[in-house]
Amino acid sequence: MSTLDQYEKVKKANFIDHLAKTLNWEKFLFAVGLFFFISMIIFPFYWMVSSSFKSGAEIAGRAPVYIPSSLRLDAYRELFDPTWKSFQNFGSNIINSLLVAIPTALIAVVLSIMGAYASARLHFKGREWILNGVLIVYLFPAVLLMIPLFAMLSKLGQTFGFNVQDNLVILVLTYLAQTLPVALYMLTNYFRTIPDEIEQAALIDGCTRFEVIWRVTIPLAIPALVTVGIYTFMIAWNEFLYAFIFLNDRATFTIPIKINTIFNDPSPRPHVVMAASTIMTIPIIVLFLAFEKYLSQGLTSGSVKG
Protein backbone atom coordinates (compact mmCIF):
# COMPACT_ATOMS: atom_id res chain seq x y z
CA MET A 1 0.00 0.00 0.00
CA SER A 2 1.37 3.33 -1.00
CA THR A 3 1.73 6.13 1.42
CA LEU A 4 -0.65 8.16 -0.69
CA ASP A 5 -3.46 5.67 -0.13
CA GLN A 6 -2.80 5.74 3.57
CA TYR A 7 -2.86 9.48 3.50
CA GLU A 8 -6.22 9.41 1.74
CA LYS A 9 -7.59 7.02 4.34
CA VAL A 10 -6.49 9.21 7.23
CA LYS A 11 -8.00 12.23 5.54
CA LYS A 12 -11.31 10.45 5.05
CA ALA A 13 -11.41 9.31 8.66
CA ASN A 14 -10.64 12.82 9.76
CA PHE A 15 -13.46 14.16 7.64
CA ILE A 16 -16.01 11.74 9.08
CA ASP A 17 -14.74 12.45 12.56
CA HIS A 18 -15.13 16.12 11.92
CA LEU A 19 -18.63 15.61 10.55
CA ALA A 20 -19.64 13.52 13.56
CA LYS A 21 -18.30 16.15 15.92
CA THR A 22 -20.02 19.12 14.31
CA LEU A 23 -23.23 17.37 13.35
CA ASN A 24 -25.62 16.84 16.19
CA TRP A 25 -29.36 16.40 16.35
CA GLU A 26 -30.04 20.01 17.07
CA LYS A 27 -28.09 21.27 14.09
CA PHE A 28 -29.59 18.63 11.85
CA LEU A 29 -33.14 19.56 12.85
CA PHE A 30 -32.31 23.21 12.42
CA ALA A 31 -31.01 22.65 8.88
CA VAL A 32 -34.00 20.52 7.93
CA GLY A 33 -36.42 23.07 9.37
CA LEU A 34 -34.78 25.96 7.59
CA PHE A 35 -34.72 24.06 4.31
CA PHE A 36 -38.39 23.15 4.69
CA PHE A 37 -39.48 26.72 5.35
CA ILE A 38 -37.33 28.28 2.62
CA SER A 39 -38.49 25.83 -0.03
CA MET A 40 -42.16 26.10 0.99
CA ILE A 41 -41.90 29.86 0.64
CA ILE A 42 -39.70 30.18 -2.40
CA PHE A 43 -41.25 27.50 -4.59
CA PRO A 44 -44.62 29.22 -5.19
CA PHE A 45 -42.79 32.45 -6.03
CA TYR A 46 -40.41 30.60 -8.33
CA TRP A 47 -43.40 28.91 -9.94
CA MET A 48 -45.11 32.24 -10.50
CA VAL A 49 -42.11 33.84 -12.20
CA SER A 50 -41.05 30.78 -14.20
CA SER A 51 -44.60 30.05 -15.40
CA SER A 52 -44.86 33.58 -16.72
CA PHE A 53 -42.01 32.80 -19.14
CA LYS A 54 -43.55 29.62 -20.53
CA SER A 55 -45.35 29.16 -23.81
CA GLY A 56 -48.96 28.06 -24.03
CA ALA A 57 -47.79 24.59 -25.07
CA GLU A 58 -45.53 24.25 -22.04
CA ILE A 59 -48.38 25.33 -19.76
CA ALA A 60 -50.88 22.85 -21.17
CA GLY A 61 -48.40 19.99 -21.59
CA ARG A 62 -48.66 16.46 -20.20
CA ALA A 63 -46.36 17.29 -17.30
CA PRO A 64 -45.33 20.48 -15.54
CA VAL A 65 -42.24 22.13 -17.00
CA TYR A 66 -40.01 22.85 -14.03
CA ILE A 67 -37.45 24.86 -15.96
CA PRO A 68 -38.72 26.77 -19.01
CA SER A 69 -36.76 25.88 -22.15
CA SER A 70 -36.25 29.55 -22.93
CA LEU A 71 -37.53 32.87 -21.70
CA ARG A 72 -40.63 33.12 -23.85
CA LEU A 73 -42.47 36.40 -23.68
CA ASP A 74 -45.82 35.11 -25.01
CA ALA A 75 -47.63 35.93 -21.77
CA TYR A 76 -46.12 39.40 -21.49
CA ARG A 77 -46.92 40.13 -25.12
CA GLU A 78 -50.53 39.19 -24.55
CA LEU A 79 -50.55 41.70 -21.71
CA PHE A 80 -48.81 44.57 -23.47
CA ASP A 81 -48.54 44.04 -27.24
CA PRO A 82 -51.59 45.49 -29.08
CA THR A 83 -50.88 43.33 -32.16
CA TRP A 84 -51.10 40.10 -30.14
CA LYS A 85 -54.32 38.11 -30.31
CA SER A 86 -56.48 38.46 -27.17
CA PHE A 87 -54.47 41.55 -26.19
CA GLN A 88 -55.26 42.45 -22.59
CA ASN A 89 -54.20 46.12 -22.46
CA PHE A 90 -52.67 45.50 -19.05
CA GLY A 91 -50.85 48.85 -19.16
CA SER A 92 -54.14 50.66 -18.52
CA ASN A 93 -54.76 48.48 -15.45
CA ILE A 94 -51.34 49.32 -14.08
CA ILE A 95 -52.13 53.00 -14.59
CA ASN A 96 -55.50 52.56 -12.81
CA SER A 97 -53.81 50.89 -9.87
CA LEU A 98 -51.24 53.67 -9.68
CA LEU A 99 -54.02 56.27 -9.97
CA VAL A 100 -55.60 54.72 -6.89
CA ALA A 101 -52.55 53.77 -4.84
CA ILE A 102 -50.40 56.91 -5.24
CA PRO A 103 -53.12 59.44 -4.32
CA THR A 104 -54.18 57.21 -1.41
CA ALA A 105 -50.62 57.13 -0.09
CA LEU A 106 -49.98 60.85 -0.58
CA ILE A 107 -53.28 62.00 0.89
CA ALA A 108 -52.94 59.57 3.80
CA VAL A 109 -49.49 60.98 4.58
CA VAL A 110 -50.63 64.62 4.40
CA LEU A 111 -53.82 64.11 6.42
CA SER A 112 -52.12 61.97 9.03
CA ILE A 113 -49.32 64.55 9.46
CA MET A 114 -52.01 67.13 10.20
CA GLY A 115 -54.00 64.89 12.51
CA ALA A 116 -50.97 63.47 14.26
CA TYR A 117 -49.49 66.92 14.85
CA ALA A 118 -52.75 68.02 16.43
CA SER A 119 -53.07 64.99 18.68
CA ALA A 120 -49.39 64.87 19.67
CA ARG A 121 -48.66 68.57 20.18
CA LEU A 122 -51.77 70.63 20.70
CA HIS A 123 -53.87 70.52 23.83
CA PHE A 124 -57.56 70.21 23.35
CA LYS A 125 -60.49 68.40 24.86
CA GLY A 126 -61.29 65.05 23.27
CA ARG A 127 -57.72 64.36 22.18
CA GLU A 128 -57.44 60.96 23.84
CA TRP A 129 -60.99 60.23 22.82
CA ILE A 130 -60.08 60.67 19.17
CA LEU A 131 -56.99 58.50 19.43
CA ASN A 132 -58.93 55.68 21.08
CA GLY A 133 -61.85 56.07 18.75
CA VAL A 134 -59.49 55.68 15.85
CA LEU A 135 -58.51 52.23 17.06
CA ILE A 136 -62.15 51.11 17.14
CA VAL A 137 -62.01 51.18 13.35
CA TYR A 138 -59.84 48.09 13.70
CA LEU A 139 -62.90 46.19 14.85
CA PHE A 140 -64.95 46.78 11.73
CA PRO A 141 -64.11 44.26 9.03
CA ALA A 142 -64.40 45.15 5.35
CA VAL A 143 -67.23 42.64 4.86
CA LEU A 144 -69.33 44.48 7.43
CA LEU A 145 -68.75 47.85 5.79
CA MET A 146 -69.19 46.87 2.16
CA ILE A 147 -73.00 46.68 2.29
CA PRO A 148 -73.73 50.01 4.02
CA LEU A 149 -71.01 51.73 1.97
CA PHE A 150 -72.51 50.44 -1.25
CA ALA A 151 -76.06 51.40 -0.25
CA MET A 152 -75.04 54.78 1.14
CA LEU A 153 -72.84 55.75 -1.78
CA SER A 154 -75.47 54.65 -4.32
CA LYS A 155 -77.95 56.92 -2.61
CA LEU A 156 -75.48 59.82 -2.45
CA GLY A 157 -74.52 59.27 -6.07
CA GLN A 158 -78.19 59.46 -7.05
CA THR A 159 -78.70 62.64 -5.09
CA PHE A 160 -75.60 64.49 -6.18
CA GLY A 161 -75.36 63.04 -9.66
CA PHE A 162 -72.04 61.23 -9.60
CA ASN A 163 -71.28 57.66 -10.49
CA VAL A 164 -70.50 55.38 -7.57
CA GLN A 165 -69.49 52.41 -9.64
CA ASP A 166 -66.40 52.62 -11.83
CA ASN A 167 -65.30 55.71 -9.94
CA LEU A 168 -61.67 55.57 -8.85
CA VAL A 169 -62.13 58.58 -6.54
CA ILE A 170 -64.64 56.58 -4.46
CA LEU A 171 -62.08 53.81 -4.22
CA VAL A 172 -59.40 56.24 -3.00
CA LEU A 173 -61.82 57.54 -0.35
CA THR A 174 -62.68 54.07 0.94
CA TYR A 175 -59.01 53.09 1.09
CA LEU A 176 -58.27 56.30 2.96
CA ALA A 177 -60.97 55.46 5.49
CA GLN A 178 -59.35 52.06 6.02
CA THR A 179 -55.77 53.30 6.32
CA LEU A 180 -56.00 56.77 7.90
CA PRO A 181 -56.73 55.60 11.45
CA VAL A 182 -53.66 53.40 11.57
CA ALA A 183 -51.53 56.03 9.83
CA LEU A 184 -52.67 58.62 12.36
CA TYR A 185 -51.95 56.28 15.25
CA MET A 186 -48.44 55.41 14.01
CA LEU A 187 -47.49 59.02 13.30
CA THR A 188 -48.85 60.32 16.61
CA ASN A 189 -46.70 57.81 18.46
CA TYR A 190 -43.70 58.86 16.38
CA PHE A 191 -44.27 62.59 16.89
CA ARG A 192 -44.41 62.00 20.64
CA THR A 193 -40.86 60.64 20.52
CA ILE A 194 -39.58 63.90 18.96
CA PRO A 195 -38.63 66.32 21.76
CA ASP A 196 -41.07 69.20 22.01
CA GLU A 197 -38.28 71.70 22.80
CA ILE A 198 -37.06 71.95 19.20
CA GLU A 199 -40.47 73.07 18.04
CA GLN A 200 -40.89 75.40 20.99
CA ALA A 201 -37.58 77.05 20.10
CA ALA A 202 -38.71 77.56 16.53
CA LEU A 203 -42.00 79.05 17.74
CA ILE A 204 -40.14 81.47 19.99
CA ASP A 205 -37.93 82.44 17.06
CA GLY A 206 -41.08 83.69 15.43
CA CYS A 207 -42.05 80.84 13.12
CA THR A 208 -45.74 80.25 12.59
CA ARG A 209 -47.25 76.87 13.35
CA PHE A 210 -47.22 75.89 9.70
CA GLU A 211 -43.58 76.86 9.32
CA VAL A 212 -42.79 74.77 12.37
CA ILE A 213 -44.59 71.76 10.93
CA TRP A 214 -42.99 72.23 7.52
CA ARG A 215 -39.43 73.05 8.60
CA VAL A 216 -39.03 71.12 11.86
CA THR A 217 -41.58 68.37 12.43
CA ILE A 218 -41.74 66.91 8.93
CA PRO A 219 -37.96 66.69 8.35
CA LEU A 220 -37.54 64.99 11.73
CA ALA A 221 -40.29 62.48 10.99
CA ILE A 222 -39.16 61.39 7.51
CA PRO A 223 -38.67 57.70 8.45
CA ALA A 224 -42.17 57.45 9.90
CA LEU A 225 -43.65 59.30 6.92
CA VAL A 226 -41.96 56.90 4.52
CA THR A 227 -43.35 53.96 6.48
CA VAL A 228 -46.88 55.34 6.45
CA GLY A 229 -46.66 56.17 2.75
CA ILE A 230 -45.42 52.74 1.75
CA TYR A 231 -47.97 50.96 3.92
CA THR A 232 -50.90 52.82 2.50
CA PHE A 233 -49.52 52.36 -1.01
CA MET A 234 -49.19 48.61 -0.48
CA ILE A 235 -52.67 48.28 0.99
CA ALA A 236 -54.25 50.23 -1.86
CA TRP A 237 -52.20 48.34 -4.45
CA ASN A 238 -53.16 44.91 -3.05
CA GLU A 239 -56.79 45.59 -2.15
CA PHE A 240 -59.33 43.28 -3.78
CA LEU A 241 -62.78 43.33 -2.14
CA TYR A 242 -63.83 46.98 -2.51
CA ALA A 243 -62.43 47.19 -6.02
CA PHE A 244 -64.32 43.99 -6.84
CA ILE A 245 -67.58 45.54 -5.67
CA PHE A 246 -67.17 49.04 -7.04
CA LEU A 247 -65.59 48.40 -10.46
CA ASN A 248 -67.65 46.94 -13.29
CA ASP A 249 -66.28 48.66 -16.37
CA ARG A 250 -63.17 47.05 -17.85
CA ALA A 251 -61.65 50.47 -18.44
CA THR A 252 -61.51 51.17 -14.71
CA PHE A 253 -60.22 47.78 -13.51
CA THR A 254 -57.29 47.87 -11.13
CA ILE A 255 -54.65 45.13 -11.40
CA PRO A 256 -56.23 42.63 -8.94
CA ILE A 257 -59.61 42.79 -10.68
CA LYS A 258 -57.97 42.42 -14.06
CA ILE A 259 -56.02 39.36 -12.91
CA ASN A 260 -59.25 37.89 -11.56
CA THR A 261 -60.89 38.48 -14.94
CA ILE A 262 -58.06 36.84 -16.87
CA PHE A 263 -58.12 33.91 -14.46
CA ASN A 264 -61.85 33.37 -14.92
CA ASP A 265 -61.62 33.57 -18.72
CA PRO A 266 -63.28 30.54 -20.35
CA SER A 267 -59.99 29.52 -21.96
CA PRO A 268 -57.57 29.23 -19.04
CA ARG A 269 -54.14 30.75 -19.60
CA PRO A 270 -52.19 30.34 -16.37
CA HIS A 271 -49.02 31.77 -17.89
CA VAL A 272 -50.78 35.09 -18.53
CA VAL A 273 -52.21 35.11 -15.00
CA MET A 274 -48.73 34.40 -13.63
CA ALA A 275 -47.17 37.13 -15.78
CA ALA A 276 -49.70 39.66 -14.49
CA SER A 277 -49.17 38.42 -10.92
CA THR A 278 -45.41 38.75 -11.33
CA ILE A 279 -45.78 42.33 -12.50
CA MET A 280 -48.04 43.06 -9.55
CA THR A 281 -45.82 41.37 -6.96
CA ILE A 282 -42.38 42.65 -7.96
CA PRO A 283 -42.90 46.33 -6.99
CA ILE A 284 -44.26 45.22 -3.62
CA ILE A 285 -41.34 42.90 -2.90
CA VAL A 286 -38.85 45.57 -4.02
CA LEU A 287 -40.48 48.22 -1.83
CA PHE A 288 -40.54 45.80 1.07
CA LEU A 289 -36.88 44.86 0.72
CA ALA A 290 -35.82 48.48 0.31
CA PHE A 291 -37.61 49.64 3.45
CA GLU A 292 -37.64 46.40 5.41
CA LYS A 293 -36.23 47.87 8.58
CA TYR A 294 -39.04 50.40 8.99
CA LEU A 295 -41.75 48.09 7.74
CA SER A 296 -40.91 45.25 10.13
CA GLN A 297 -41.20 47.65 13.03
CA GLY A 298 -44.58 48.73 11.75
CA LEU A 299 -45.66 45.11 11.42
CA THR A 300 -44.71 44.23 14.98
CA SER A 301 -46.66 47.21 16.26
CA GLY A 302 -49.66 45.53 14.67
CA SER A 303 -50.34 48.37 12.30
CA VAL A 304 -51.41 46.38 9.30
CA LYS A 305 -54.69 44.59 9.33
CA GLY A 306 -54.83 41.53 7.18
Place this chain on the structure above:
Amino acid sequence: MAETASSKKRFWLFSKSMHASEVRLAWLLILPTALIVFGLVLFPAIFSVWISFHKIGLYNLNDVFHAPFIGFDNYKAVLNDFAFKWGGPNQWGAWVTTIFYSFISTFLTLIGGLIAAILLNRPFRGRGLARSVFLFPYVAPVISVAFVWRWLLDPRPSGVLNHILINLGLLETQQAFLATRGLAIWLVIIFQAWRYFPFAMLMILARLQAIDDTLYEAAAVDGANSWQKFISITIPEIRYVLGAIFLLRLLWTFNKFDDIWLLTGGGYGTNVLPILTYQFSFNMYDFGKGAATAMIMMAALVVFIIGYVLIIMRNSEES
Protein backbone atom coordinates in the same frame (compact mmCIF):
# COMPACT_ATOMS: atom_id res chain seq x y z
CA MET B 1 -59.78 87.19 34.00
CA ALA B 2 -62.68 85.09 35.18
CA GLU B 3 -64.78 86.46 32.39
CA THR B 4 -62.24 85.63 29.67
CA ALA B 5 -61.88 82.12 31.09
CA SER B 6 -65.59 81.48 30.92
CA SER B 7 -65.93 83.04 27.50
CA LYS B 8 -63.01 80.91 26.33
CA LYS B 9 -64.87 77.87 27.53
CA ARG B 10 -68.10 78.82 25.86
CA PHE B 11 -66.89 80.47 22.70
CA TRP B 12 -63.58 78.84 21.85
CA LEU B 13 -64.69 78.94 18.26
CA PHE B 14 -64.69 82.76 18.26
CA SER B 15 -62.36 83.64 21.11
CA LYS B 16 -59.04 85.29 20.37
CA SER B 17 -57.00 83.83 23.26
CA MET B 18 -53.88 81.72 22.57
CA HIS B 19 -55.46 78.56 23.86
CA ALA B 20 -58.62 79.02 21.84
CA SER B 21 -56.67 79.50 18.64
CA GLU B 22 -54.71 76.34 19.44
CA VAL B 23 -57.93 74.38 19.94
CA ARG B 24 -59.31 75.77 16.68
CA LEU B 25 -56.14 74.78 14.85
CA ALA B 26 -56.24 71.30 16.36
CA TRP B 27 -59.80 70.65 15.23
CA LEU B 28 -59.06 72.12 11.83
CA LEU B 29 -56.09 69.77 11.41
CA ILE B 30 -58.00 66.73 12.55
CA LEU B 31 -61.22 67.53 10.71
CA PRO B 32 -60.47 65.89 7.31
CA THR B 33 -59.43 62.61 8.92
CA ALA B 34 -62.38 62.70 11.30
CA LEU B 35 -64.82 63.36 8.46
CA ILE B 36 -63.49 60.53 6.31
CA VAL B 37 -63.40 58.03 9.16
CA PHE B 38 -66.82 59.03 10.43
CA GLY B 39 -68.43 59.14 7.00
CA LEU B 40 -66.90 55.97 5.61
CA VAL B 41 -66.42 53.77 8.69
CA LEU B 42 -68.40 54.75 11.78
CA PHE B 43 -71.58 55.89 10.06
CA PRO B 44 -71.68 52.85 7.72
CA ALA B 45 -71.13 50.56 10.72
CA ILE B 46 -74.17 52.02 12.45
CA PHE B 47 -76.09 52.12 9.18
CA SER B 48 -75.36 48.42 8.78
CA VAL B 49 -77.36 47.69 11.96
CA TRP B 50 -80.25 49.67 10.50
CA ILE B 51 -80.03 47.85 7.15
CA SER B 52 -80.17 44.48 8.87
CA PHE B 53 -83.70 45.29 10.10
CA HIS B 54 -85.01 46.49 6.72
CA LYS B 55 -85.87 44.95 3.40
CA ILE B 56 -83.44 46.31 0.85
CA GLY B 57 -82.80 45.02 -2.63
CA LEU B 58 -81.51 46.51 -5.84
CA TYR B 59 -85.00 47.82 -6.62
CA ASN B 60 -85.14 50.21 -3.67
CA LEU B 61 -81.44 50.97 -3.31
CA ASN B 62 -82.06 54.48 -4.66
CA ASP B 63 -84.56 55.15 -1.93
CA VAL B 64 -82.81 53.23 0.79
CA PHE B 65 -83.90 55.40 3.73
CA HIS B 66 -87.56 54.59 3.14
CA ALA B 67 -87.06 50.83 2.98
CA PRO B 68 -89.73 48.86 4.86
CA PHE B 69 -88.92 47.80 8.43
CA ILE B 70 -89.25 44.03 8.83
CA GLY B 71 -87.97 43.41 12.35
CA PHE B 72 -85.95 40.26 12.81
CA ASP B 73 -87.06 38.68 9.52
CA ASN B 74 -83.60 39.02 7.96
CA TYR B 75 -82.01 37.34 10.96
CA LYS B 76 -84.56 34.52 10.85
CA ALA B 77 -83.94 34.10 7.13
CA VAL B 78 -80.18 33.82 7.72
CA LEU B 79 -80.48 31.40 10.64
CA ASN B 80 -82.80 29.17 8.61
CA ASP B 81 -80.78 29.37 5.41
CA PHE B 82 -79.44 25.98 4.42
CA ALA B 83 -76.09 27.59 3.61
CA PHE B 84 -75.84 28.90 7.17
CA LYS B 85 -77.15 26.18 9.46
CA TRP B 86 -75.66 22.82 10.31
CA GLY B 87 -76.93 20.20 7.88
CA GLY B 88 -75.04 17.09 8.91
CA PRO B 89 -71.41 16.06 8.38
CA ASN B 90 -71.58 16.59 4.60
CA GLN B 91 -73.15 20.02 4.77
CA TRP B 92 -71.54 21.84 7.66
CA GLY B 93 -73.15 25.18 7.06
CA ALA B 94 -71.30 28.46 7.15
CA TRP B 95 -71.15 28.98 10.90
CA VAL B 96 -69.56 25.61 11.70
CA THR B 97 -67.18 25.97 8.73
CA THR B 98 -66.18 29.45 9.87
CA ILE B 99 -65.43 28.38 13.43
CA PHE B 100 -63.56 25.24 12.36
CA TYR B 101 -61.55 27.08 9.74
CA SER B 102 -60.67 30.16 11.76
CA PHE B 103 -59.61 28.27 14.89
CA ILE B 104 -57.52 25.64 13.11
CA SER B 105 -55.83 28.05 10.73
CA THR B 106 -55.06 30.47 13.56
CA PHE B 107 -53.59 27.60 15.55
CA LEU B 108 -51.44 26.44 12.60
CA THR B 109 -50.36 30.02 11.90
CA LEU B 110 -49.19 30.29 15.49
CA ILE B 111 -47.30 26.97 15.39
CA GLY B 112 -45.67 27.87 12.07
CA GLY B 113 -44.73 31.30 13.38
CA LEU B 114 -43.28 29.81 16.57
CA ILE B 115 -41.12 27.30 14.70
CA ALA B 116 -39.94 29.94 12.22
CA ALA B 117 -39.13 32.36 15.05
CA ILE B 118 -37.10 29.71 16.89
CA LEU B 119 -35.19 28.93 13.69
CA LEU B 120 -34.41 32.59 13.08
CA ASN B 121 -33.54 33.28 16.69
CA ARG B 122 -30.33 31.30 16.18
CA PRO B 123 -27.41 33.19 14.72
CA PHE B 124 -26.28 31.88 11.32
CA ARG B 125 -24.85 33.32 8.13
CA GLY B 126 -27.56 34.89 5.97
CA ARG B 127 -30.05 35.23 8.80
CA GLY B 128 -31.12 38.72 7.73
CA LEU B 129 -31.84 37.53 4.21
CA ALA B 130 -33.73 34.48 5.49
CA ARG B 131 -35.87 36.74 7.66
CA SER B 132 -36.78 38.89 4.65
CA VAL B 133 -37.64 35.81 2.59
CA PHE B 134 -39.79 34.44 5.40
CA LEU B 135 -41.92 37.57 5.18
CA PHE B 136 -42.64 37.27 1.45
CA PRO B 137 -45.93 35.36 1.74
CA TYR B 138 -47.30 38.02 4.07
CA VAL B 139 -46.37 41.10 2.02
CA ALA B 140 -47.10 39.73 -1.46
CA PRO B 141 -50.52 40.62 -2.91
CA VAL B 142 -53.15 38.08 -1.94
CA ILE B 143 -54.42 37.66 -5.48
CA SER B 144 -50.98 36.69 -6.82
CA VAL B 145 -50.26 34.09 -4.15
CA ALA B 146 -53.79 32.68 -4.19
CA PHE B 147 -53.64 32.16 -7.94
CA VAL B 148 -50.17 30.62 -7.76
CA TRP B 149 -51.56 28.14 -5.28
CA ARG B 150 -54.48 27.39 -7.56
CA TRP B 151 -52.05 26.85 -10.40
CA LEU B 152 -49.90 24.53 -8.25
CA LEU B 153 -53.02 22.56 -7.28
CA ASP B 154 -54.38 22.58 -10.85
CA PRO B 155 -56.21 19.41 -11.93
CA ARG B 156 -54.59 19.46 -15.39
CA PRO B 157 -51.60 17.16 -16.04
CA SER B 158 -49.33 20.20 -15.79
CA GLY B 159 -50.44 20.85 -12.20
CA VAL B 160 -47.43 20.39 -9.92
CA LEU B 161 -49.01 18.64 -6.94
CA ASN B 162 -50.91 16.20 -9.15
CA HIS B 163 -47.73 15.42 -11.07
CA ILE B 164 -45.72 14.82 -7.91
CA LEU B 165 -48.35 12.64 -6.24
CA ILE B 166 -48.90 10.56 -9.38
CA ASN B 167 -45.15 10.07 -9.81
CA LEU B 168 -44.86 8.96 -6.21
CA GLY B 169 -47.66 6.48 -6.86
CA LEU B 170 -49.93 8.09 -4.28
CA LEU B 171 -52.54 9.05 -6.84
CA GLU B 172 -53.80 7.25 -9.92
CA THR B 173 -55.43 10.06 -11.86
CA GLN B 174 -55.49 13.83 -11.67
CA GLN B 175 -57.58 15.33 -8.92
CA ALA B 176 -59.22 18.72 -8.55
CA PHE B 177 -58.03 19.21 -4.99
CA LEU B 178 -59.72 22.56 -4.45
CA ALA B 179 -62.98 21.17 -5.78
CA THR B 180 -63.03 18.17 -3.41
CA ARG B 181 -65.36 18.51 -0.47
CA GLY B 182 -63.52 17.86 2.77
CA LEU B 183 -60.08 18.42 1.25
CA ALA B 184 -60.72 21.98 0.06
CA ILE B 185 -61.25 23.36 3.56
CA TRP B 186 -57.94 21.86 4.70
CA LEU B 187 -56.11 23.37 1.72
CA VAL B 188 -57.62 26.75 2.56
CA ILE B 189 -56.43 26.32 6.15
CA ILE B 190 -52.92 25.40 4.99
CA PHE B 191 -52.90 28.38 2.65
CA GLN B 192 -53.84 30.66 5.55
CA ALA B 193 -51.07 29.23 7.71
CA TRP B 194 -48.58 29.63 4.86
CA ARG B 195 -49.59 33.21 4.21
CA TYR B 196 -49.91 34.50 7.77
CA PHE B 197 -47.25 32.65 9.80
CA PRO B 198 -44.74 35.47 9.10
CA PHE B 199 -46.88 37.88 11.11
CA ALA B 200 -46.79 35.56 14.14
CA MET B 201 -43.09 34.93 13.52
CA LEU B 202 -42.16 38.63 13.65
CA MET B 203 -44.02 39.23 16.91
CA ILE B 204 -42.65 36.08 18.57
CA LEU B 205 -39.12 36.81 17.34
CA ALA B 206 -39.23 40.28 18.86
CA ARG B 207 -40.25 38.78 22.19
CA LEU B 208 -37.69 35.93 21.99
CA GLN B 209 -34.88 38.41 21.49
CA ALA B 210 -35.92 40.24 24.63
CA ILE B 211 -35.53 37.16 26.86
CA ASP B 212 -32.68 37.50 29.31
CA ASP B 213 -29.82 35.15 28.34
CA THR B 214 -28.87 34.54 31.96
CA LEU B 215 -32.06 32.48 32.37
CA TYR B 216 -30.77 29.98 29.81
CA GLU B 217 -27.28 30.03 31.28
CA ALA B 218 -28.65 29.28 34.74
CA ALA B 219 -30.71 26.42 33.33
CA ALA B 220 -27.63 25.07 31.54
CA VAL B 221 -25.72 25.10 34.82
CA ASP B 222 -28.58 23.09 36.35
CA GLY B 223 -28.13 20.57 33.53
CA ALA B 224 -31.31 21.27 31.55
CA ASN B 225 -31.42 20.09 27.95
CA SER B 226 -32.79 22.15 25.05
CA TRP B 227 -36.29 20.76 25.33
CA GLN B 228 -36.48 21.45 29.07
CA LYS B 229 -35.19 24.98 28.50
CA PHE B 230 -37.83 25.50 25.83
CA ILE B 231 -40.68 24.25 28.02
CA SER B 232 -39.74 25.97 31.24
CA ILE B 233 -38.16 29.21 30.01
CA THR B 234 -39.14 30.06 26.45
CA ILE B 235 -42.83 29.14 26.61
CA PRO B 236 -43.59 31.01 29.87
CA GLU B 237 -41.71 34.05 28.56
CA ILE B 238 -43.66 34.24 25.30
CA ARG B 239 -47.02 33.14 26.72
CA TYR B 240 -48.63 36.55 26.61
CA VAL B 241 -47.45 37.43 23.15
CA LEU B 242 -48.80 34.08 21.93
CA GLY B 243 -52.15 34.89 23.48
CA ALA B 244 -52.24 38.31 21.89
CA ILE B 245 -51.33 37.00 18.43
CA PHE B 246 -53.91 34.26 18.75
CA LEU B 247 -56.66 36.77 19.47
CA LEU B 248 -55.59 39.21 16.75
CA ARG B 249 -55.15 36.57 14.07
CA LEU B 250 -58.40 34.86 15.00
CA LEU B 251 -60.30 38.13 14.54
CA TRP B 252 -58.69 38.80 11.17
CA THR B 253 -59.05 35.22 9.95
CA PHE B 254 -62.68 35.12 11.04
CA ASN B 255 -63.40 38.20 8.93
CA LYS B 256 -61.29 37.20 5.95
CA PHE B 257 -62.97 37.30 2.55
CA ASP B 258 -60.35 37.55 -0.21
CA ASP B 259 -58.28 34.44 0.47
CA ILE B 260 -61.09 31.91 0.40
CA TRP B 261 -62.99 33.69 -2.32
CA LEU B 262 -59.98 33.58 -4.62
CA LEU B 263 -59.07 29.98 -3.78
CA THR B 264 -62.44 28.24 -3.98
CA GLY B 265 -65.09 30.92 -4.49
CA GLY B 266 -66.72 29.58 -1.33
CA GLY B 267 -67.64 26.25 -2.90
CA TYR B 268 -66.92 22.64 -1.88
CA GLY B 269 -67.43 23.06 1.83
CA THR B 270 -65.49 26.30 2.21
CA ASN B 271 -68.42 28.68 2.46
CA VAL B 272 -67.60 30.89 5.45
CA LEU B 273 -69.64 33.76 6.88
CA PRO B 274 -67.84 36.62 5.07
CA ILE B 275 -68.45 34.86 1.75
CA LEU B 276 -72.06 34.19 2.67
CA THR B 277 -72.43 37.89 3.46
CA TYR B 278 -71.09 38.73 0.02
CA GLN B 279 -73.30 36.19 -1.74
CA PHE B 280 -76.48 37.37 0.00
CA SER B 281 -75.75 41.00 -0.84
CA PHE B 282 -74.08 40.98 -4.23
CA ASN B 283 -75.25 37.76 -5.87
CA MET B 284 -78.80 37.65 -4.51
CA TYR B 285 -79.01 41.43 -3.95
CA ASP B 286 -80.68 40.93 -0.58
CA PHE B 287 -78.75 43.61 1.28
CA GLY B 288 -80.81 43.27 4.46
CA LYS B 289 -80.01 39.58 4.73
CA GLY B 290 -76.34 40.27 3.99
CA ALA B 291 -76.19 42.90 6.71
CA ALA B 292 -77.90 40.51 9.13
CA THR B 293 -75.21 37.90 8.40
CA ALA B 294 -72.50 40.47 9.07
CA MET B 295 -74.21 41.45 12.33
CA ILE B 296 -74.35 37.81 13.44
CA MET B 297 -70.61 37.60 12.70
CA MET B 298 -69.92 40.70 14.75
CA ALA B 299 -72.07 39.47 17.63
CA ALA B 300 -70.20 36.15 17.68
CA LEU B 301 -66.88 38.02 17.69
CA VAL B 302 -67.89 40.32 20.52
CA VAL B 303 -69.07 37.37 22.64
CA PHE B 304 -65.82 35.57 21.92
CA ILE B 305 -63.63 38.58 22.76
CA ILE B 306 -65.46 39.19 26.04
CA GLY B 307 -65.10 35.52 26.99
CA TYR B 308 -61.44 35.49 26.03
CA VAL B 309 -60.63 38.65 27.96
CA LEU B 310 -62.50 37.37 31.03
CA ILE B 311 -60.59 34.07 30.98
CA ILE B 312 -57.24 35.82 30.45
CA MET B 313 -57.97 38.25 33.24
CA ARG B 314 -59.00 35.52 35.65
CA ASN B 315 -55.87 33.55 34.83
CA SER B 316 -53.61 36.54 35.36
CA GLU B 317 -55.32 37.28 38.67
CA GLU B 318 -54.70 33.72 39.83
CA SER B 319 -51.01 33.78 38.93
